[in-house]
Amino acid sequence: MNEGTHDASMIADAAHWRARDLAVLWHPCTQMREHMDSGAPAENGRGDVLPLVPIAHGDGAWLVGRDGRRYLDAVSSWWTNLFGHAEPRIADAIAAQARTLEQVILAGFSHQPAVELAEKLLSLAPREDGRAPLSKVFYADNGSAGVEVALKMAFHWFHNRGEHKRTKFIALENGYHGETIGALAVGDIPLYRRVYAPLLAEAVFAPSPDAYQAEAGESAIDCAERAAVALRELLERHAGEICALILEPRVQCAGGMRMHDPLYLQRARELCDAHGVFLIADEIAVGFGRTGTLFACEQAGVAPDLLCLSKGLTGGFLPLAAVLATQDIYDGFLGDSRERAFLHSHSYTGNPLACAAALRSLQIFDEDGVLARNRVTATRMTELAAPLAAHSHVADVRQAGMIVAFELTRHGDKCTPFDPALRIGLRAYRAALERGVVLRPLGDVLYWMPPYCIDEEQLVLLAETTRTAIDEATACA
Numbered sequence: 001m002n003e004g005t006h007d008a009s010m011i012a013d014a015a016h017w018r019a020r021d022l023a024v025l026w027h028p029c030t031q032m033r034e035h036m037d038s039g040a041p042a043e044n045g046r047g048d049v050l051p052l053v054p055i056a057h058g059d060g061a062w063l064v065g066r067d068g069r070r071y072l073d074a075v076s077s078w079w080t081n082l083f084g085h086a087e088p089r090i091a092d093a094i095a096a097q098a099r100t101l102e103q104v105i106l107a108g109f110s111h112q113p114a115v116e117l118a119e120k121l122l123s124l125a126p127r128e129d130g131r132a133p134l135s136k137v138f139y140a141d142n143g144s145a146g147v148e149v150a151l152k153m154a155f156h157w158f159h160n161r162g163e164h165k166r167t168k169f170i171a172l173e174n175g176y177h178g179e180t181i182g183a184l185a186v187g188d189i190p191l192y193r194r195v196y197a198p199l200l201a202e203a204v205f206a207p208s209p210d211a212y213q214a215e216a217g218e219s220a221i222d223c224a225e226r227a228a229v230a231l232r233e234l235l236e237r238h239a240g241e242i243c244a245l246i247l248e249p250r251v252q253c254a255g256g257m258r259m260h261d262p263l264y265l266q267r268a269r270e271l272c273d274a275h276g277v278f279l280i281a282d283e284i285a286v287g288f289g290r291t292g293t294l295f296a297c298e299q300a301g302v303a304p305d306l307l308c309l310s311k312g313l314t315g316g317f318l319p320l321a322a323v324l325a326t327q328d329i330y331d332g333f334l335g336d337s338r339e340r341a342f343l344h345s346h347s348y349t350g351n352p353l354a355c356a357a358a359l360r361s362l363q364i365f366d367e368d369g370v371l372a373r374n375r376v377t378a379t380r381m382t383e384l385a386a387p388l389a390a391h392s393h394v395a396d397v398r399q400a401g402m403i404v405a406f407e408l409t410r411h412g413d414k415c416t417p418f419d420p421a422l423r424i425g426l427r428a429y430r431a432a433l434e435r436g437v438v439l440r441p442l443g444d445v446l447y448w449m450p451p452y453c454i455d456e457e458q459l460v461l462l463a464e465t466t467r468t469a470i471d472e473a474t475a476c477a
Contacts, residue, residue, distance in 0.1 A: 007068070014067035017054040027052075050426065051433055058085020061454045063438070072437045074450050074462055079253065079285050081316030083364055084453035090315045093360035097353050106139070106350040113355035114139065117322075120362055121309070125324050126281075126295045128269075128303035134324040138342070139350040143284035143310035144178025146321030147246070149344055150306040151182050153325060154244035154278045157332040160340050163240075169201075170234060170245045170277075173208045176254035177246060177282050186246050189255060204238060206231045206245075208252065209260035212396055212407065212414070220261040227260075228267035235275045244278035244306070245271075249296035250400050253285040256445040257405035259398050265300035278305040278329070284321070288312035288361075289371055290449065292378060292401030305329060315361035316451075320354035374452055377459075378402055381448060384463035391467070393474040405447040408470065410477055418444055418477065427473035437465040446470070 022035060034050035054066040061084055063071045073081065083090070097113065104111055118137035125134045138153075140146045151169065158166040171177070171186035178184065184193050185200035193200065209227035211220035218226075235242065249265055252258040272279040281304035286296045290312070293299055297307075306329065310321035333342045348354075364370065378401050385404045389397040395414045396407040408424055410416045418424045425441030432439040439446050446469070448462060 010066065010068045014054050014065060017066055018052050021052065021054065049430075051430065053433070060084040060086075061451045061458055070436055071433065072450075072454075072458055072461060072465075074438050074448050075440050076312075076449050076451050077316060078311075079290070079449055080311045080314075081451045082288060082312045082361060083315055083368075083370075084451045085316075087315060087317075087364075089364060090317050090357050090360045093356045094317060094353050097356035101352045103348065103351055103353075107345065111350075111352050111355075113352045113359060114350040117355045117359050117362075120359060121322055121324060124294060124362070125307060126297040126303045128301060131303050132326055132328065134303065134307060135327040136325045136330040138323045138325065138344075139346075139355075140310075140321040140323065141346045141348055142178075142319045142321055143282075143308065144180045144183045145346065146284065146308045146310050146323050147177045147183040147186075147280075147282060148180055149321075149323045150280045150282075150308050151186070151244070151246070152344055153306060153323070153329060153342060154280065156342060157278075157329055158243055160332050160335075165240055166243045167202075168204055168238060168241050168243065170204045170206050170231070170238075170242055172247050172252065173205045174210060174252050174255035174258060175208070175246075175248055176252065177248075178284075204234055204242070206234050208255075208258065209264035210252065210255075210258040211260055212258055212398070220259075221263055224261040224264035224267065227264055228271065231268060232271050235271055235277065239275065242275065242277045244280050246280040246282060248282050249286060250291045250299065251286050251296070251403060253403075254442065256407070256442050257398070257403060257447045259400050259405075262300035265297060265302050269300070269302040269304075272305075280304060280306045280308065282308045284308055284310040286400075286403075289365070289374055289452065290400075290402050292371075292375065294365070294371065296400075313361070314354055314357040315364070317357045317361075318351070318354040320351065320358055370452055374402055377452070377454065380456070380459055384459055385448070388463075388467060388470070391470055393470065393477060402452065403447065403449050405445055406466065406470070408444040408446065408474065418474075422476060424473050424477070427476075428469040431469040431472040432465050435465045435468065437462060437469075439466065439469060 035052045055063050056066045057064050061073055063073050127133055138149055140149050169186050173188050176187045176189050186203045187193055188205050207227045207230045209224045211223050214223050269279055281297050283295055287309050305326050307324040314320050381404050385397050388394055393408055394406055395409040395412045398405050410418055425444045428446055429439055429441050
């Protein structure tokens with residue numbers, strides 16, 4: 001059971017805030033019915049209750065509830081938090097900036113944090129031999145908005161050249177790029193897009209290089225090569241119609257943490273060049289060290305034409321997105337016509353507070369030797385996850401740097417997923433939460449994506465709790 005300092009008054013306080021929340025808030029990515037009676041899931045006997053946990057404050061890798069219970073944030077609060085909650089260096093940078101300039105319109109004006117952050121991001125961006133580097137930064141408010149920016153840039157660039165038949169995008173099956181209409185159009189997870197299909201622009205979906213889908217005798221590289229062949233055929237079939245290929249390098253996160261070999265990125269880059277198509281790398285979730293390198297594209301030695309960044313960009317403190325573009329794309333919008341310009345805008349574009357947080361976050365990578373330390377942590381995560389591969393209901397354990405995923409199926413058979421009505425992932429989530437670990441599932445996939453400050457004791461707790469949660473969740477199978 002979760003250890004922590006909690007008494008009757010604190011438990012009552014948590015119940016008070018839970019009631020106030022449910023009276024006024026509509027939560028994201030949630031069937032709100034599941035929060036009914038969420039203060040007492042054990043007593044009501046319902047199998048679909050989703051606990052609502054009021055949080056008082058954060059402390060490193062921990063979230064502390066209003067009832068005093070502590071929860072290990074093994075999913076980095078939707079993959080945003082890098083260095084731990086309430087990291088004082090980032091908090092101090094935000095406070096200092098707030099005393100100087102909190103916000104200014106970025107159309108016609110500029111400020112130091114926006115300029116310095118752009119310079120820093122461009123200096124760190126993936127590079128490729130023989131290819132011009134990314135050279136311009138366009139800010140947005142969040143990851144989905146950043147994807148919208150990249151899609152519009154790609155389409156508009158061709159429009160400015162008079163190539164009006166290039167109106168389509170290629171995306172990967174099982175991919176996810178956000179919830180706004182443009183981003184949703186290039187996503188392929190039915191749960192999110194099915195209802196809104198009549199509103200979405202047409203996209204062409206290429207087979208995923210997902211190594212979990214390997215056929216008999218295939219390796220991850222074989223899967224990548226097979227998917228690349230299919231991509232080539234699509235590009236040939238839709239010659240002159242495609243603006244860009246958008247993909248998540250190395251890991252399809254919302255699609256169940258499905259992973260692919262870096263070779264696919266190399267092949268995708270080659271094919272985009274051969275067909276005059278832009279490559280958009282959505283590193284919103286996988287950037288800033290999550291897969292072992294600062295950016296996942298580095299593992300393939302490729303650079304995209306457009307790079308989308310968000311989530312960990314500010315260390316998890318404030319919403320901010322950045323789209324990095326090549327000089328060629330930027331130049332394609334220059335001219336005397338306002339219609340030729342890229343007029344996309346957000347009120348808080350390049351917000352000084354968010355830019356200051358991002359700058360301080362990037363400095364911490366150097367100060368603390370984060371990537372080197374993460375390699376040690378990732379190795380330990382490999383060791384702790386390995387025994388779970390033998391669990392009778394675990395079909396796959398996969399890892400990319402600081403991301404580890406566990407695919408739960410009946411008897412560990414890839415061809416026999418659990419009946420969705422059993423809500424195995426939700427059962428595991430509740431079992432882990434009761435023991436003080438946040439393991440928010442993706443369907444029946446559990447995963448670890450912890451803040452980089454996680455220590456040995458916390459890793460052991462994470463591994464032990466994951467096993468217990470899987471045991472309890474699958475006991476009904």
